[in-house]
Amino acid sequence: MTEVRVPTLGESVTEATVATWFKKPGDTVAVDEMLCELETDKVTVEVPSPVAGKLADIVANEGDTVGVDALLANIAEAGNAGPEETKPRKQPTEGDAKAPKPKEKEKAPSADADAGAGEGGYGGDESIDVMVPTLGESVSEATVSTWFKKVGDSVEADEMLCELETDKVSVEVPAPAAGTLTEIVAEEGSTVQANAKLAVIAQGAGGGAAPAPKQDQAPTNGGQYTTPPAGDGAGRADVEDAPSAKKAMAEKGVSRDQVQGSGRDGRVMKEDVAKAASAPQGQPQQPAQPAAPRAPVAADDAAREERVKMTRLRQTIARRLKDAQNNAAMLTTYNEVDMTEVMALRKEYKDLFEKKHGVRLGFMSFFTKACAHALKEVPEVNAEIDGTDIVYKNFVHMGIATGTPTGLVVPVIRDVDAMSFAEIEKAIAEKGKRARDNKLSMAEMQGGTFTISNGGVYGSLMSSPILNPPQSGILGMHKIQDRPMVVGGQIVIRPMMYLALSYDHRIVDGKGAVTFLVRVKEALEDPRRLLMDL
Template identity: 60%
Template sequence: MASEIRVPNLGESVTEATIAQWYKKEGDAVSQDEPLVELETDKVTVEVPAPSAGTISEITVKEGETVEVGALLGQIGEGSGAGAKEKDTGSSEKSEPKAAEAEAPKSEEPAEAPASSGGEGVDIKVPALGESVTEATIGKWLKNEGDDVAADEPLVELETDKVSVEVPAPAAGKLGSIAVKEGETVEVGAVLGQVMAGAGGGAASKPAESKSSDKESAPSGQSKSSGSSEMPPSPAASKHLKEANLSADQVEGSGKRGQVLKEDVLSAIEKGLTDMQASGGSKQQPQRAPVAAEDDAREERVKMTRLRRTIARRLKDAQDTAAMLTTFNDVDMGAVMELRKSYKDLFEKKHGVRLGFMGFFAKAVIQALKEIPNVNAEIDGDEIVYKNFYHIGVAVGTDKGLVVPVVRDADQLSIADIEKTINDFGKRARDGKLKMEEMQGGTFTISNGGVYGSLMSTPILNAPQSGILGMHRIDQRPMAVNGQVVIRPMMYLALSYDHRIVDGKEAVTFLVRVKEAIEDPQRLVLDL
């Protein structure tokens, strides 16, 4: 019975896609779950896997055509499709009973790896990376071909737009072939290599050669054999390139193997690359200033990581989209500091975590958000979406960039629970082990630049949120209290907000409410 290839669900509000590229043609043999066709939407590119093994009997939609969710793309006929494979390749593998066995290994000697290693090959695949994340870059292989590995031992580090993810070994044995090199981009479900389960050795004969080629390809971020420089733009991207009078080499491609996608072209147009075209400019964004030869020799160029590129894009998008404004106030931290001093030992003994400032500020922010709901809302088109829940994002700095894990339903948590959650987030963020879903859905963000010594700053919104609170360092400053000058531990607070939805009076009132709660923490207990 024939299996139908159909357009899958493409995510919320996405109803159609363009056929970017067919990886197979009619008559080709395919294995189950093997990528067949790449679809391009307004937001992401998606690969459609084979629903079953067999031979492609019909392709009903051509490249460049637009289809809706659920549309029929083609059909797979019954059988292994071995005959079609033999006609295409003329190889001597006619005795292979399954198409999957002929295609699955990606190394140059697929038939030899299992035999030489003495174990059964188990594929190492790219895991699900979270909502709307379809691809990742190979950051670093933690093992070499031929190395012994234990089940669930981390093998390779993947870098996505938001976090780094370690892929564990699917079985104990030896690492056989490495199919994808450092710097290459892969999609969810792609085979990264194989572990020879229960292997006794023999796969280590080629690690030096493999790593050598890795090093050659790593600086460019692309495999020399991937053909990424020859990937044509997607059909939708080609249309927009033509309209904007741009060429593909003027646009940085973010698709598979460096392919230029529709959103890449639109982003390039926004950045003003059309003005560079007349002067023969390339994809470099503003023209680099002249550098003396002796200085140029002392420079070092390092490709931006996907996480850093995403941080840069999101921060710039927030500035371009929101009418961002910042209001300031200062807060006397004396009462909270005395409270911490009195109860820190008892608190840590009971809850197993140190009592910090973030729990107090999270509670103070929630009280203020309840009074000023616009700061907890967001703009969606011409509508305001009010959030009747309080998911508080906490900015955490790591070696690879800023991440913002979210404390969900923080209004229902105690200060101890908030401190435990934030402490756990901090540890896992530094180890690159945060989950994608833990950094989505925040309604308001708190950023503490004071831990780095910042006196004052204007934090940038974490779009599409409408507010972010900036905390800063605590300084002993002379203050007038009841007609006398006294030295008090003071902290500057900054609230950046989207003026399109939050008025100045509301922003100032919000910050005053936070100040009042911190200076009189009994308010937090009494919910005042």
């Protein structure tokens, strides 16, 4: 018997409400098939099946409030399946999330397909559904950005079929088996839900090309996880609103027609009811207002313009940066650091360092160490605000802002305060490569307590970085430039760098911000202080 428990719900989220069960006791379930949906005050979380088998019982019913790691259900794992296990290929069952549903056979590739279609409906060859993979915690949908194959193409097992783009990462979808791509369900630019069907592959030599579905024929997905059609009220009769939303509507006397659902497929969430209840009486809830229209453009100029839709990643970057400006009392303080000692130390030991550790010694490990050292003395820069509470972190998870071809991402190096220079350099190199290759997972970009942004690699001499919520501090590094400085009464040329610390003035006072930046400066100008913990 395998237990199904509440997954991690996110930072500062300790409980959730069981919104919907997609399975009932006795149903057959496949690995990673969605069992139920949990609703928190921030996000909706889908719970997949950890094993294949049968749902033995449901412990937490719809509407129940459960904590993190609470028991939701039990699954009886599939035992000896008899002769089925000796077959070279798993035969899909009706309960399998990746199995074609009976009604999918209606989408035959030709009028005479019913006469010659075998199992799967493609000339006797087995058809395999290509599903949206797990997108990460709190991510429920993605956009199909690129198809690498077209209908009729032969594909190998694990060959890349398409790329999905979420608001944080890109996800490549490999072919689950070798065969022929017979149908593309989700075209480029379409939005798909977690575990939705993307395409169909016919296994075996008989798998031929199937024509693309007609524009007016919506592809089916077993009645679940489909992209909602356009229009405010489309499909409302089939959408189950959140239990907490139903309860809130009953308590506040708000009818369903007064509420604009923001959940999946127009599903009404608890916060939607609160918005509708706070709206003036008799005035229906209005969707968010669009951006202000552009200024008029001359016809000859308009012909030379190019309009490109913002990627989901770029939209998220724009929203989060603007939210940071709107929600935090953001202020920036500056200082400068003489890089002479760090550069001399790096020059003296870089060859020996690389020979022993197999990684180059850069400047980022010095700055990371210096920041971790300073955060111990000024802990409020490493804290965050949660409502009316201040949450102090007794650890340092360092975010390293990294520029990629698709936008800025911030991979997180955990417990960096306990790492050596070599471990930090290896982690930065590995995370940077994964970021540039769009291989970062959601977990690798969550949980940071402080961020470093190095604009100096692009030649920036001075800038004011924007906070990465919910963090309260971010350090901006800049270009190293030789400048005349007065040292011991003499004018000498020194390699100098401007440092900028942006901080949330609601939690960090000016004294703390300046102290932090001075401690970073002192550690870099005399790296022996890091060794002596001074």
